[in-house]
Every structure is written in structure tokens, then in C-alpha cells.
Amino acid sequence: MPDTRLLKVQNLSIQFPTRKGIVHAVNDVSWTVDRGETLAILGESGSGKSVSASAVMNLVDTPPAVISSGQILFRGQDLLKASAEDRRLVNGKSISMIFQDPLAALNPVYPIGWQIAETMRVHGIDADTARRRAIDLLGRVGISDPERRARDYPHQFSGGQRQRIMIASAIALQPDLLIADEPTSALDVTVQAQVLDLMKELQRDSGMGMVIITHDLGVVEKVADKVVVMQGGRIVEAGPVAKVLSQPSHPYTQRLLDAVPGRHGFSVNEAAEAGPTPLLEVRNVSKVYFGRPKLFSSAPQPQVKAVDDASFKLSRGATLGIVGESGSGKSTLARMLLGLDTPTAGSIDFDGKDLLKLSAAETFKVRRRVQFVFQDPTASLNPRMTIQQIVSEPWAIHAGVLPRQQWRERVAELLEKVGLLPDHAERYPHQFSGGQRQRIAIARSLALQPELIVCDEAVSALDVSIQAQIIDLLKELRRDMGLSYIFIAHDLALVRDFATSVIVMYQGKIVEQGPTEQVYGKPQHDYTRRLLAASEVQPGALAA
Amino acid sequence: QSGDAVTIVLPGGPDRLDPCETPRSVIGRIIKQNVVETLVELDYAKQTTIPRLAESWEQTSPTTWRFNLRKGVKFHDGTPFDAASVVYSLERTLDPKLTCITRTKYFGGVDITARAIDENTVEFMTKTPMPILPTLLAQLAIASAKTPKGEYTTEPIGTGPYDFVSWTQGENVKIKRFDGYWGEKPKIEDATYVWRSESSVAAAMVETGEADLAFSIAPQDATNPETDKVYPNSDSAMFRLSADIPPLNDIRVRKALNLAIDRKAFLGSVISDKAELATQQVGPSVLGHNPNLVPWPYDPEQAKALLAEAKAAGVPVDTEIRMIGRPGMFANSNEFVEAAAEMLRAVGFKIKLDNLEMTQWLEAANKPFAAGRQANALLTMHDNNSGDAQFTAFFKYHSDGRQSEIHDAKVDKLITDAGMASGEERAKLYQETFRYIYEDLVADAPLFHMVNYMRVGKRIDFTPTIANAVELQLAKLVVKSPS
Amino acid sequence: MRSSIHASGTAEMARPAQATPSALRDIVSSLLRDKVALVSAAFLAIVLVCVALGPTLLADQARAMNLMQRNAAPFSFDRPWLYILGADALGRSVLARIIVASQNTILIAGTAVLTSLVVGGALGLVAGFKEGAVSAILLRLADAIMSFPSLLLAVIVLFVFEPGVANVILVLAISRVPIFLRTVRAEVLELKERLFVTSARAMGASTWRILFRHVAPMVLPTVINLAALEMAFVMLVESGLSFLGIGIQPPEITWGLMVSDGRNYIGSAWWVAFWPGLVIMLVTMSLNLFSNWLRVVTDPVERWRLQTSAE
Amino acid sequence: MGNFIFKRSLQSVLSLALLIILVFFLARFTGSPADLYLPLDATEEMRDQFNQRFGFDDPVYVQFFRFLGGLLQFDLGESIQYSKPAVEVVLQAFPTTLMLAAITMPIVIAVAIVTGSLAAFRPGGLFDRIASLISLIGASTPNFWVAIVGVIVFAVWLRVLPTSGTGTPWHWVLPVAVLCLRPTGVLVQVVRSSMITALSSAYVKTARAKGVRARAIVFVHALRNALLPVITVASDQAAGIVNGAVIVETVFGFPGIGKLMIDSVLLRDFAVIQAAVLVTALAVFIINIVVDITYALVDPRIRHS
């Protein structure tokens, strides 16, 4: 009797042999999805969610990985035994996947419109139709001016926009099964809602099955029918959404639910009293990107005003949360604060000195005091360096901070602080999960004990329990060492919990700013109100 | 009736095709006696001169010669060959604006003028007596008066049996039979000249029938006795010794050096077995060659003894001697110097080998010699295809000679006297010069009179001679009837 | 500071029973696993032994002429074993000469390639990383070198300096700098846009550190590969310089010189040019296969190929 | 873009000028041509005449200004060897060279890209092993050896091709084959090396997830990312051929610029050296400008920075 299930994963186990022993990434995992059904995979960062999903797509390379047992039955056919050509025909058409790390997953040298259309062309749609559909899809995932932007390249998009490009490409052929690995981790709530609605609509129309891997319980609640919870490569709990979320039986699930920001009310974050000079003062900063310069043409280039006339101050010990629409210029602003991009106009003062006018030596000193976590953790780690080398690099750069003998010990300490094992120091970045890489980047940013850390979606790929622990760590450092943060995030509850003041950005402009309480309590701008409404952030609202 | 066509492979291509440059083999082999002719032709075998464009000549005074020209001869451009054109050709050749090899090599300090007596008679006048003027004139190609003066031409117009057709730089030169030729009409109608510096490729071209005749292929490529013919090429190889500089200023050391080289061993190995051991700078076909000199034997023991003797007499025989070669001087010349250096080392010489590029080699070969130079043994290859020792003796051995390493009053006098003399007397004086240099002075280390291999295709019947060093008269090729 | 967070999100790891192998053992074992690399390494080791000992052991045999044995054919067993590969135009043992020549050859080609790699590579890093004038000047200089006739360069060096081995190396190195410069630069242009380079910059890393710690290791595989191929080229070109009187002169020998000496005998005694040519080829091949292995062991993403035995 | 080309051309002109100045002055360090062209026993007077005729009797800087003056009228002086304008001599030889390059490079690039990419697809696999072996043999075999053996085998033994010379297309077969050998061998290795890196990137996984055919993954997705070093090395090879394929020219009697250049250096025919350098450098500079434009075409990140 053929199995009628759309997808059935049975007793799947996957190992990675490494120099230090065998990593059991996925251990005896089983789950099923039916047509029109949505399965959410929740779980600890590094618990094997992405690896098991990749196995469905035949993207786990064996070797080096070993799939030691299990079956993946798609409509009764074992995909692990299918021929390469059969697999290819399934991929993209019947099953498609949204990857966790959209920057790396997009080909840097092709325009994104081409890349979206490719999925369709590969499966037999003529190039012209494919192109038109790609533009249409871009519009539907909320990229404005899709006609023009289809010709842009991945590096010209914001993190959230890339994520949406991945989504557009995955749903292009209305697959029977969509596997989405953290599809909304970089999206603000309004865009997130739009994207999730789009996926639901597809599901309604075509009976698409969905596997959605996420750390966001709000998303789970909104779209999933059933849920499995993973920890350490195993499934620890499974069941219908309502049941699991309301009556968690496994301690990990309980801890997870407990850690949702705002669940226990928000901590009140005293803004440290403003000193005579703020630590950071941004005055009328703007950044204009030029569109693609046409070869052999001198026509004026299209411009993108990524940041438009932004001004704000940050005092010592304070945390400035930046929220806003995806693509509204948050990362661009962060890059300018770090001196990685020069503003088209305006000035940035750090500790009373204009960043743009510093000498090389002064810049070097400032860099020691300001650290960062980028939105794309994978790409920000050198693939040829071990974690030990990556985390200790700041000390190598800034000689004299820490004697070399202590590096090993201190790296171990930092890794433990972010929830990794000292043993991990010998591994390379590609051997980690998305969340783990993000934590490595956080550990690195703490190495120098800086005065300011710019966090761009620093915890967005972490499950809430680890997220909570990291936030606790950051808070502790703020209290003990007077650290300041610029905290860019899409999770409004988290920002409310952590930030002392908030900036709201919309289409490159700062539309609202003020102390956290004030912005959340009495939003002035229309966009802020919409944002808050969409997020339904009310204390304790989720668990109800 | 259509005649035959031949293709001839030369080792190098011409850079210009000027009649005043025919003594250079790259040019002479194509146009000399084919396109342009001379008044007089050399007969190497008999060491005499024979008439060509001149029917006869006589010496009317020690400094004047009168030549009677052949009548009814026409240049390819239709203009008649006459006394005026001879005068014109001489003047053009001697024009200091050009560096014609005929002038620089043969009419050097000669100071010669010509005068048309009548249409078919020319008189040549020299400042000093010039007993070998006919020999000299064998080098002067007569070109049409349409050939511009003061600049080189690439389109030679002569009286020869062949008319110049075209020259494609780097590719080929074509000539075709001239129907208005005064003499016997040659069999071959068209000739194409191409050039390949790679001897094996040149040989292959004849073997595959792409070409009919290949000049000078390397001995190791001359593997087929049926087609590969050897001919003396008037080149003589020699080590010139810096006889002024210790330790080579000692005659015992020079003798030792001569005794240490096993010349015979090279024949049939590195050098063709048809080459001859040399005793002097000119070959047997040259007037003045001394046939009585005996080649040095190979006697390393005696060489060692001589060196020991010299050493005992205080000669610094351990001083390093620089052996100077030049790549591609003759086939396998690199191997030759390498081996010769080893032979000298074996008897106790201290040799440093330098293979120099042409310019540097010339700096080492020519005066003024570098101040404070090292003792050296310089490999040279000298060709004398004029048939007279004069073009060798002076500049190689006279105190004022550009390449002379010796300054011996007796040698100087012998050379000057010989230059004035003619006939038997001339030959005798030159022979004595070479004997004296070889036996009494041991001025240098003569090596070989070289030969070339020519590969002649199966269609062609031809036996090369020493004349082919600088010319190839197509009229002498016989195409076998296809059978 | 407390360390309150429990280690989480980490998959179970089964530790092997025995102690973790040392890095060196690791490399040795992965070399043993790759047979091709192992053979290459062994061959290179033999060459190095020849380089070290060849001239002391066989110098006399390599110079001993015997015109009777001229161009003696290889594999003839009635001659001494040294003549197993035949004899050259002067009747010298080809085998002995190959062994003795290894020293000069490797010295010259190795130093020349290494020099141009280091100089060209370093300048390429700079040219790729620094925009504007510096880069433009370096690149246009490279262009100029590329179109400067190398023979003229050789002749100039010959006239201006004393001929000698150092000058051969100089000429060869100079003429091969552009290829390394331009290759490295092209890679850097792309690499410097990567986020981890930006990260290092944001941490305050000096340009020097970024170039050598982050960028260079990524460029190295391609460059090493190229260098191994350049070795063959340089070995052959070097012999051309000998004929100008610059550099190696007999009785010193190099493989390149042996190959060119044999040029005239290809039709009649193929072995004179063939064996040294073969050795050049084998060395190039070994270097390449070995560098391919090296690139795999030094690339963490690829390394598994050599570590997990294919079970 | 136009701006870029303008700026690059300006730079190139400057470095071309530098090159020419270097060649001009350095070449005159290498000894006087008089001895080479005059017979061994030439007199001092003849040498003076010779030097006067070619202007070598003037101080070098005077010669240089005369050269510059001529350059403006596209007159690069007179060849001593050929006693005609150097430009004419060079321009007669250059087309053959360009033709050789134009035939050779496309073959080299096409073969190398296909072979190298397929080898990189399964590193260590059978195809990779064979392709690597053959390409390494190609990259390290002496050109003249292949050329002469080629003549012996194909022209003398098999009699299927002409030995040498120009004329029919058949005459081009052996020279082009010989000329392709080393560049192809080198390029295969470069393609392979940089393709291995590209093929292990995350976007290749994405392409697999989309169901893209293996062929398209290799030749569309990975290849373009791997192309930068390939273009660079290929341009170096092309420049090498444009500067003269000496071996091929000498063995096969192809009247190209390489042999001309060597002869001119050895014969100190300064005018021809200068003209040849000028022409080849111009070609090399154009190649390099095209290469830089290609970089930007291939990789948008380079275009934007």
C-alpha cells in the first residue's frame, strides 16, 4: 500500500566525522507532512534542524556526512534511493527550499531576477514568461520597484530583502512541498505578516505542504498545524501546535516557552544619565547608493537613498534599539557608524571626535572600543580560520590587550558564555549551524571588552531560550561594565525588553525616536503604530 | 614549352636583395648569376677567372685594366648592357651612402674608378697596383642603371637568366626565367626560395618533396647518402689566441694547446667526417694556400710536458684562459667548444668557457681589444670565397689588421709584398706567410676546413661545389625526366 | 562575570577512544591516503637528494667525454649502467648529467619562480587592495614588463652586469612577475568585497594583516598551482639565456640546457633531449599534484577528502 | 564606462611612453650595431659613415628627440637590416602573429574551460586524473620538441600535413596545435583550481535545490564565479603569443613578429625593436584593458566598487 503522505521522514540519522570525533547532527528523527499541512520545527540552535531539512533536498554531501539510517519518502518514493536525475526533477518543482543564509545562498554574479526566473526555466517555462513571473513575485514579497530591482545583484539588497528574494524563488513554481529554514528571521513584523500571508494563500490555492523551521513562536502559532521540537539532534516533543504550546511536556519546550521575550513583563531599562558628551552623536547623515552603472552609457544612474538625514545621540551605558521596515537603511546606518561606508552627507562623532576626520592611528584606537555583529554571520567569518583563530583575532590585532598564553583559555570562556563548547574552538565555521555562527560572532565582539557594540540582527537566528540567555549576558555587561549597544532587530518585544531608547526607521528616514517606554507607549508616527499593531506585543500575550 | 619549377630551402631569409650585396650568401645564393651577373666568374677548381659579362680583359698598366664587354646583352627592364651601366654599377656600389658589402669587403682601401672607353669597353683605374682586379670584379654584380643610387633596392634588375618576380618578407622570393637572356636558356622556368632555420625541417621538406634542394643541413640530419651531398663551403674554423697575454704569450703554451686538441676525434662525430684538418686560415681553393703544412698531431703527453717546461720557466700556466664561442657559428659549434675545453682542461689548462652573443663576440674579436683583457682562445670561422688570400692575410695577421693578434715585422712585410705581387710569386709569398705563422710563430690553433651538406631532392641532378657557398646557378640544376 | 549559560545547541559528539592525533600525524596520514600525492612527494624527495648530492657524487662522470660513445642509444646493456639512458653528442652519460644538473636547475628555476611569486604576489595583493594611483602604477608597470622583450632585457642585463647565475634568476624573475601580480590582483578584487574582510577591517586590522591573514591564504592555492606550472616554463626559458652568454655556461649544466643541446638531434638521437625533457615534465607534474594535495589539506571545507578513508 | 576607458587609455599611453623610453635608452646600452653590419676588416672611416647614416654618431638624447619627432609623423626610423622603414617591416610581420593569436586563444580557452571544469566537478575522479595528466604534459613539454616531432610524424612519416610554411589552411594545423599546447595545459589547471573552490560554495547548493542540471551548475553558476583568474592567465598567454611565438615561427617558417624581434635585438636593429615593441605593447595594452572590462562584466561587485 503506497504511503499517501506527502513527505515522511523516518528514523533519519546523520553524522559528520570530524578530527575530534563523530558529530551526531541528526539522531533518529521522524516526522511527516501532508498536503495542505504545515509542520513547524522548533528547536535549539544547532539541534539539527537545517541538516535534516537539507537531507530532504539531497543537499547534505556524503561524504563528508554520513546518512547512517533512515528513509525520506516523498509520495511513497524514497528520495535517498532515487537516481540523480529523478532527484533533480523533484528539486525546485515538487519540493523547494528557502535557505537560512540568503547572502551566501544567492549567486553573487547574476542579477536576482535572473536567479528567480532560473527555477522556472529549469523546469520548462519559457524565458520570457519566467522573467515576467519573477518580477511579479518580487512585487508580491514586497520589493518595491520590482521591474528595476530585478536587474540588481544580491549585494545591493538588504538582509531582509535577500530573504524575500529567496522566498520568491522558492515559491515560483508553486511546489507541492516548501521547506523554509528561518524564512522570516530578518523581516520586520509588517513584512513578515505579508510574506506569511502569501505563503498561506499559496497553501490554500494549491494544497502545498510546508515545513517551516523557525525560532519564532509567533510564526509557529500563526501558520503551523503541528510542531516538532528538537534538541541535540533528537526530537524531544511533537504534536499539534495548540497542544505543544499550551501544555509543553518536555523540559526544553517548557524552557523555550518561558523564555519568550515579554512573557514575564518587560524589564525597565534605565537610561544611564546622559554625560556631558554623548558617546555617539549622529548628525544629518545620509547615504545614497547608485544603481547599476550602465556599461557604455552616461545616462544619470538611478539612485537609492538608503539613509536619509538621520540624527540621534547615544549616551554611555545606553542601548539604542533600531527597528524598522526591512530595507529601511538600518544596516547601512550601522555600517557607517563602523566606518565601513562613508556617509554621502552628515557627520558622526564618537566620544566627541568626528569619525570621518580621524587619523589612521585614532581610527585604530576607536576600532578597539567599538565592536559589531553583522547581519550575515556566516559571511563575516573567515572560512579558513578555526574558531579559536577567529575569536582571538581581535587580540592579535590590538596587541597588548591580552597576553598570548591566555588566549586559549579566554576563547574557551567566551565560547561557554555564548553557549558553545570549548572543544568547538578547533572547528571551522562551515561546521556550525546558523545560530552557532551567530554566537561565534557575538563571542568575537566581546573579546576586546569594547565600549560600544553595534548588533545588526545579532540574535535573530537564535532560538528564544538561547536568545534570552544572550540578552541576559549583554544586559549584565551593560550593568557591570557600562557597555553601550546599538541594537538592530526586527523583534519588537525583544527591543522593548533590552533597549533604553528606540529609533524607528521607514524608507531611509528616522520617523520616530525616543525612550523605549515613550515610543512603545505613545507611538506618534503612523508606521510605528502599524508596526506595533502587527506585532501584537502585549505583555504575556503569547502564551495565552 | 613550359619548363620546370623548383623550390629551394635556405637556412635564412634575405633582408634586402641588392646587387651590391651579392657576396653575402643569403643574397648571393638567390640572385648571383641568376638575376644579376658579374663581368668575371671565378673557377674555384682551377683557381682562375673565366669571362661572363666581359668577353676578355687585359692589364694595360700596373694600375689600369681594360675590359671588353659582351655585346647584345639586355637587362630585364629592356635597357642595354653597356660600358655606362658597368660604370654606374661600380659607382653605385662604392657610394658611401650605402654600406654595400662588395665595397666594404672587397673594395675597401682600393680607390678604384671606371671609365667608359666606348659602348663595349670599360677601363678600371686603381691608385695602387691591383694585380687581382679580375678576382675582385668577380664580386661586382652589374645592375641596370634604373637601380636607384644611394638607396638599397629590393627588386634587383640584372642581365641574368632569371627575372626577379616577387619577395614576400618572411615567406619567399620568386624568380622566373628571362626569355631575353643572352646565353643558353636554362631548363628550369620558375624558382621559389623559402627559408627554414631549423635544419631538420629543411631536410624534411626535401624528403617530402615540398622542396627540391636544401642548403646546409646539419651533419646529423644528413642521413641519406643518396640525397645528401657534401661540399666544402670555404669556411675555416680556428682558435685565435691572444698571443700577447700570459700564459699564451709563451710559444710552448701555444704549442701545448695545439697538441691537446684531438682534432681527428671530432671528424665524423661533432664535425662532418668530410671536413679537413686545417693548418691555416684559408682553404685549398684559395690562391696562397700552403699545401705542405702538416696538421698538429694529438699528443696530450707532450702537451703536458710543454706546459711543465713553461711552468718551470716561470710562465703562469695556471692562469685562467677564456675560451670564447658563439652559438650557431657552425653546426654543433656548442658541442665543439665544450669538448675542446674539456680536452684542454685534461692536459692542465685552466679554461673558462663563454658562449657569447654576436655583438659581444665581435667586441672580443676585433680591435681595439679591451684593456686588461684575459688571455683568450677565440673560436672564429672565416670564409674566403674570393679565391685570393689577400682578403684574409691582412686583417688576420698584419700588425694593422683589425683582428690581428700578432705584430711581427716579417709577417707584415710578407703580406705587403704578396699583395703587390701576382701569379706564382703571389702564391709563394702567401704560402710562406702561412708557413711562418703556423710553424714558427704558432700564432693560433687552426682547426678544420668545414663542409656543408646539401640535400638534393630526387627530381634534381646536381652536385654542389665550393662555389655554392655563395651562389647557386639554377642553370646548373638538371631536372630528371619523370620516368 | 558569571558564566551562566549552559552549553547548548550542540550535537552529541562521540569521541574516539584513542587520543586525538597530532596535526603532523594527521598530515602524514592524509598524505599516505592520497597515493598520487605520495608518489609525487617521493619523486620530489628523490630530486632533492640529487640536488644535494648529485654534483659531489657524479660531477666527473657527467663531464667525462667519449666521442666514440657519441649519441649512444639508451637501454644498451653492454655499456656501464650510467649509460642506461644513452649518451649525448659528446658521449657523456645522460643519466649522470641529469642528476648533476638537478642542482643548478632547481636552484635557478626554484629561486626565480619563488622570487616572482613573492614579489608578484605581494604587489598583486597591494594592487588589488589599494585603489587609485598605487594600483594603477603597479598595473601599468606590469603591462610594461609584459611587453618588454625579454630577450632585450637579457641582453641589457648581460651588458650592464657581469654575467652570472644571479642575473639569470633576475631576468627570469622580472619577466614572470606580471603574471603573478595580475592573477593575485584579480582574486583580491573579488575577495576584498567579502564580508569577513570587512569584518577584519572593522576590528581595526591593518591592511597588512588583512592581506596576509585573510586574503593571501585564499589566493594561495591558485598561485601555488600557477607557480608549479611556471617552473617548467622557466626551466626551458633559462636555457635560452645560456646561449646569449648570460648565466650557466658549460661545463655547468641545467636540464633546460640539455634539452636545447638535444634539439639538433631530435631526428637522429631522440634521447638526448627526451630524458631531460621528461624529468622537467615529471618535476612539474609532481609539483602540481603535490600542490593539489596541499590545497586540499589546507582547505578546511575540502579537507575531508583526505581524512575520511573512503569506507 | 567611457570614462574608465579614457582613463585607462591615458594611463596606458603613459606607460607605453615609459616603455618606449626604456627600450630606446636601454637598447643603446647593448653595444653598437656597426660591427655587426660591416665586414670584420671594415675601416674606421666606414664605421663613421655607417654611424652617420643611421644617426648613431649623435649623442643619445639627440637621437631620442629625433625619434620623438619622427614618432609624431608615424615615422619610427629606418631598419638597418632591411633598409626600409621600421614600421613597414613590423607591420608586415604582425598580421601573421595576430592571426596565430586569434586562432589559438579561442581554442585554448574553450578547451581549457570545458576540460578544467569537468575535472573540477569530481576532483580525484577518473576524468580529473586523466585531464590533469594530459594538461600537465602539455604545460611542461618543450615547444620545439613537439614542433619538430610533429613535423617528423605528421609530415614525414604520415604525410598528412605539410612540413612548414604558409599558404593553405593545412599549413596552420601544426603551428596552431603546437602553440595551443602549453597555454591549454596551464589554463586547464587554473580553471580546475578555481572551479573547485566555486563548486563548493553555498550558491551551488541553492542551484541544486532549484533542480538546475549539473551541466548548468558547472558552466553557468560556478564558472562565472571562477573566471577571474582564468581571464588573467589567458590574457597573459595571449600577450605571450602577441609578443611572438618564436618557436613556431622558426620551426614552421611563419613570418611573425617573434623572430623579427629576436633578430632585431641580436642585430641591434634599434628602429625595428622600437617599432615592434610599440606595436606589440599596444596590442598587449588593449588586451589588458579588455581584461579589466571583462572583470567588471563578470563580477558585478567589482563593477560597483
Ligand SMILES: Nc1ncnc2c1ncn2[C@@H]1O[C@H](COP(=O)(O)OP(=O)(O)OP(=O)(O)O)[C@@H](O)[C@H]1O
Ligand atoms: N560539516 C559539519 N561538520 C561537523 N558538524 C557539523 C557540520 N555541519 C553541521 N554540523 C553540526 O550539526 C549540528 C546541526 O546543525 P544544524 O545546522 O542542523 O543546526 P540547526 O538546528 O539548523 O541550528 P540553527 O538554528 O542554529 O540554524 C550542529 O551542532 C552543527 O555544529
Ligand SMILES: Nc1ncnc2c1ncn2[C@@H]1O[C@H](COP(=O)(O)OP(=O)(O)OP(=O)(O)O)[C@@H](O)[C@H]1O
Ligand atoms: N550596494 C548597494 N547598492 C544599491 N542599493 C543598496 C546597496 N546596499 C543596500 N542598498 C539598498 O539600500 C536600502 C537599505 O539597505 P539596508 O541593508 O540598510 O536595509 P536594512 O534596514 O538593514 O534592511 P533589513 O532589515 O532587511 O536588513 C535597501 O533598499 C537596499 O536595497
Ligand SMILES: [Mg+2]
Ligand atoms: Mg539552521
Ligand SMILES: [Mg+2]
Ligand atoms: Mg539589514
Ligand code: NI
Ligand atoms: Ni525573530
